[in-house]
Amino acid sequence: MTSVTHPVARAGTGPLAHLVDVAYAVGGRPVFDGLNISIARGSVTAIMGPSGTGKTTLLRLITGQIRPGRGRVEVAGEDLAALDTDGLYRLRRRMGMLFQNGALLTDLDVYENVAFPLREHTQLPECLIARTVLMKLQAVGLRGAARLMPAELSGGMSRRVALARAIVMDPEILIYDEPFAGLDPIALGVVLRLIRETNDALGLTSIVVSHDVHVIGQLADHTYLLSSGKVVAEGSPAELERDPAPVVHQFMAGEADGPVPFHYPAPDYAAQLLGAEVPA
Amino acid sequence: MSVAGELLLSGRELLQKWGRFTLFTARLLAVSPRALGRFRLVVAQVYNAGALSLVIIMLSGLFVGMVLGLQGYDLLRRFGSTEALGTAAALGLLRELGPVVTALLFAGRAGTALASEIGLMSATDQLSAMEMMAVDPVRRVCAPRFIGGVIAMPLLAAIFSTIGIFGAQLVGVTLMGVDSGQFWSQMRGSVELADVVEGIIKSIAFGFACSAIAVYEGYHAVPTAEGVGRATTRTVVTSSVAVLALDYTLTAMLL
Numbered sequence: 001m002t003s004v005t006h007p008v009a010r011a012g013t014g015p016l017a018h019l020v021d022v023a024y025a026v027g028g029r030p031v032f033d034g035l036n037i038s039i040a041r042g043s044v045t046a047i048m049g050p051s052g053t054g055k056t057t058l059l060r061l062i063t064g065q066i067r068p069g070r071g072r073v074e075v076a077g078e079d080l081a082a083l084d085t086d087g088l089y090r091l092r093r094r095m096g097m098l099f100q101n102g103a104l105l106t107d108l109d110v111y112e113n114v115a116f117p118l119r120e121h122t123q124l125p126e127c128l129i130a131r132t133v134l135m136k137l138q139a140v141g142l143r144g145a146a147r148l149m150p151a152e153l154s155g156g157m158s159r160r161v162a163l164a165r166a167i168v169m170d171p172e173i174l175i176y177d178e179p180f181a182g183l184d185p186i187a188l189g190v191v192l193r194l195i196r197e198t199n200d201a202l203g204l205t206s207i208v209v210s211h212d213v214h215v216i217g218q219l220a221d222h223t224y225l226l227s228s229g230k231v232v233a234e235g236s237p238a239e240l241e242r243d244p245a246p247v248v249h250q251f252m253a254g255e256a257d258g259p260v261p262f263h264y265p266a267p268d269y270a271a272q273l274l275g276a277e278v279p280a
Numbered sequence: 281m282s283v284a285g286e287l288l289l290s291g292r293e294l295l296q297k298w299g300r301f302t303l304f305t306a307r308l309l310a311v312s313p314r315a316l317g318r319f320r321l322v323v324a325q326v327y328n329a330g331a332l333s334l335v336i337i338m339l340s341g342l343f344v345g346m347v348l349g350l351q352g353y354d355l356l357r358r359f360g361s362t363e364a365l366g367t368a369a370a371l372g373l374l375r376e377l378g379p380v381v382t383a384l385l386f387a388g389r390a391g392t393a394l395a396s397e398i399g400l401m402s403a404t405d406q407l408s409a410m411e412m413m414a415v416d417p418v419r420r421v422c423a424p425r426f427i428g429g430v431i432a433m434p435l436l437a438a439i440f441s442t443i444g445i446f447g448a449q450l451v452g453v454t455l456m457g458v459d460s461g462q463f464w465s466q467m468r469g470s471v472e473l474a475d476v477v478e479g480i481i482k483s484i485a486f487g488f489a490c491s492a493i494a495v496y497e498g499y500h501a502v503p504t505a506e507g508v509g510r511a512t513t514r515t516v517v518t519s520s521v522a523v524l525a526l527d528y529t530l531t532a533m534l535l
Contacts, residue, residue: 063412065408065411065412089414089416090414092411092412092413092414093414095412096412097409097412099405099408099409100405101404101405103404103405103406103408103409104406104409105401105406105409105410106401106404106406116413116415117413117414117415120413120414120415120420121414121415162409165413169413
């Protein structure tokens with residue numbers, strides 16, 4: 001697959017998203033502490049890490065859905081902490097996000113789902129809305145499914161419709177939360193190709209959260225590996241494969257036990273069995 | 281923890297919840313004028329909350345009216361004034377039973393539908409997706425449903441009372457033999473515009489309370505199957521208590 005950087009993506013300088021010394025805690029439990037991440041313009045950047053390391057939380061920080069306890073989050077040159085709700089909504093018009101389950105509006109059909117952002121944010125005449133929607137649906141191969149309801153779509157189709165909806169306002173940044181989870185190999189291949197082609201053809205910057213090492217190896221330009229609230233490794237997928245750090249090796253090789261233990265912290269096994277204690 | 285301590289804690293939690301509900305309602309009211317601009321969305325919700333509740337409202341109105349006719353006839357017969365049955369039924373329905381029973385049925389039928397629909401939208405990330413599309417879910421999802429409920433409730437209460445009066449007439453006049461002319465003429469002579477207005481004021485207040493509670497509970501539901509179920513239950517319980525408490529307050533103010 002050839003990667004072609006779009007002229008628009010080349011126009012900007014510096015990272016499109018920048019997290020500096022970010023700390024975030026939930027109920028006193030730290031999720032991130034001193035997190036530093038930089039997302040280059042025009043690239044596909046992957047965020048990987050074991051389950052529970054806060055990958056989705058990181059996306060919520062980048063989209064301004066939550067605010068860090070410490071540190072700075074900058075997206076498209078805007079410091080999110082300085083934005084009020086209107087400012088945040090203005091910034092989000094430049095972003096698109098694809099949720100794990102597609103998050104299509106279940107009372108609207110495919111066509112209306114894709115048209116939704118246009119109807120909410122523009123005064124375009126119906127003929128222009130129709131053309132834009134059909135073009136986006138054609139791009140994801142679902143023009144023929146325009147009048148289907150979300151309940152009639154497969155998982156892969158839902159994600160393709162969600163992708164069409166995410167790009168209908170021509171955003172600068174596209175964010176994908178686990179876009180490959182639960183897909184069959186054909187649907188996975190389709191979504192993988194669409195993410196790459198959409199990024200390159202529209203000159204976007206894409207952030208993909210996933211723990212599928214194999215797929216990310218084919219897709220990402222740059223990868224961050226998170227563990228214990230910090231970046232433990234970064235680089236191209238090939239560089240991560242060669243990284244000797246135990247936690248990186250365990251994740252990339254898919255080993256069950258290692259620095260990320262198989263067992264959740266628990267009292268002594270023998271003592272608990274002999275005492276026949278019921279876990280409190 | 282001592283009983284006093286627990287009482288203090290639940291009192292504080294109740295106050296916090298009341299505070300959150302008040303802030304949410306203020307936000308709903310603030311975005312409602314913009315939501316009214318998208319009248320097509322409001323009309324769809326008037327249909328959902330109102331038209332789809334019609335059968336249960338009409339059936340309940342008929343039976344409540346019939347019971348009122350039967351009980352009223354029995355009571356008035358003891359005083360030899362069965363001709364006042366029309367007045368008694370109309371006043372009872374217009375001022376009390378119409379708005380209150382309609383509101384209780386509305387909370388059970390439309391309120392639960394609203395809460396579970398919004399709760400499920402939250403559980404399936406639809407509300408988060410709207411926020412990510414820079415669309416305020418309170419304006420786009422909650423406000424049209426809230427306004428739809430406030431508009432639908434007085435209409436449903438009016439239909440309930442009308443059918444109820446015909447139910448009372450059916451039992452009183454057709455079955456018990458009260459004079460039809462006296463039934464209707466006494467009603468026309470005694471029921472004043474103020475009685476109708478009292479019913480309308482009450483039903484608007486109940487519509488406001490039931491819709492705001494349903495939308496609040498749905499929007500703040502824990503996004504799991506159990507969370508949505510609990511929110512739906514809380515909607516019925518809170519709405520019913522709110523309707524009865526508001527009914528007493530409004531009656532005391534309007535009498």
